[in-house]
Amino acid sequence: MEILVLEGNIAEVREHNRRLTGRTPGEAYADVLQKLDPLVRCEILCPADRDDVGLDHLARYRGVVITGSALNAYQDIPPVQRQVKLALQIFESGLPFFGSCWGLQVAVVAAGGEVIRNERGREVGYSRAVQLTEAGRGHPMHVGRPQVFDTPAVHSDHVSRLPENAVVTAFNEVSEVQALEIRHGNGVFWGVQYHPEFSLRDIAATLRRYGPRLIKEEGSFQTVDELETYARNLEILEDMPDRKDIAWQYALGADLLDPSRRQVEIRNWLDHCRREALRNAA
Known part of the structure; x- marks a missing residue:
């Protein structure tokens, strides 16, 4: 199963992360996907740098993931504009679409919502006491999550206005939108404000x-x-x-300690990708 991983950071930040950890966030995300399913094959692209992904290119994949990023979705600069434009293309493609943190924020902006600096401050290290909403308790993205849980996180921005056809599936005291689903164009996005891919x-x-x-x-x-x-x-x-x-x-x-519990949403999304691939092949 081919999955496209879109690295959200500019080159300088990617290389800084490589110096700290030995790999970029995109490479780390691909590692998690492939450990969860050894049959997954990932390609990593960096749309912050240039326009090099179009609908024809997207057609080869079974799903698309956008990683976290040090960018801010409200910045009116090319690295942000490119990724918002690409998110719209992904929605139109109808491919299963997932994002962590920055990935969620880009999808929200692309679908017509708003992201701002969170006046309550930064969540760093962990999001504590994240709670599933009624919709979240029945959502396939969160199968295996308890009603209340802690999860890795780092963000100072959050969603201030939802796009149309968005459903919040998790929240906590710091942010009213810790996870959601967006239906826009031909596509469905599942996303989390936290980082289930983080170790x-x-x-x-x-x-x-x-x-x-x-x-x-x-x-x-x-x-x-x-x-x-x-x-x-x-x-x-x-x-x-x-x-x-x-x-x-x-x-x-x-x-936080058990990878199988940390990575619940990503594992569930991969299951969703497989189901969609079978449905489209039928």
């Missing part, structure tokens, strides 16, 4: 990437050493998930 090691890299801002501006950590200790402990926990002392200290439960 604990990815969270550690995210903390380091935002380090100066988290210390000087947002007060999440007092010193660089404090932040680095936290990040190192997350990496230890990634390699040694039985370290209950670290998990207890940081209040990390199975929703």
Whole structure:
């Protein structure tokens, strides 16, 4: 099954992430998809850089994923405009469409909604106490999720106005839209404001990437050493998930520690892609 992974970041950010983690966000996302289903084959493209994806190119895939990004959906700049335009093409193609964080925001803007800076501040590391709505409890994207859960996250923007034909499936105290479905044109988008693709090691890299801002501006950590200790402990926990002392200290439960629980929405979306492929072949 061919899946197109659209890396949301510009080249500078991609390479910075590679220096921190050894891979770009798009490469990391493709790894998760292929571990969840070894029959998945991924192509990674970077539409922030140039217009190189069209409907003819999209026709070879069974689904499209947009990763997270350091961009802001309300910026009137080419790297954002290109991705909003492409999201419209994906909707028109009718392909199963999924996005994490930035991916959700791009789909919302493309379908006519609005994204703004969240005045409640940044969620970094985790979204806590995310709750499924009534629609979310019955939605195939969330099969296997409990009513309330924690999940990896990093974002300072959120959806302020829904597009038409959008249904919110999850929320928390920081953002009224933590997950949704959008029906637009010929397509259906499933998306989450959080990052089910993130490992604990990815969270550690995210903390380091935002380090100066988290210390000087947002007060999440007092010193660089404090932040680095936290990040190192997350990496230890990634390699040694039985370290209950670290998990207890940081209040990390199975929703965050167990990949099969972290990645629920992505696994369910891949199942959706397979069902759609069979339906279209019938």
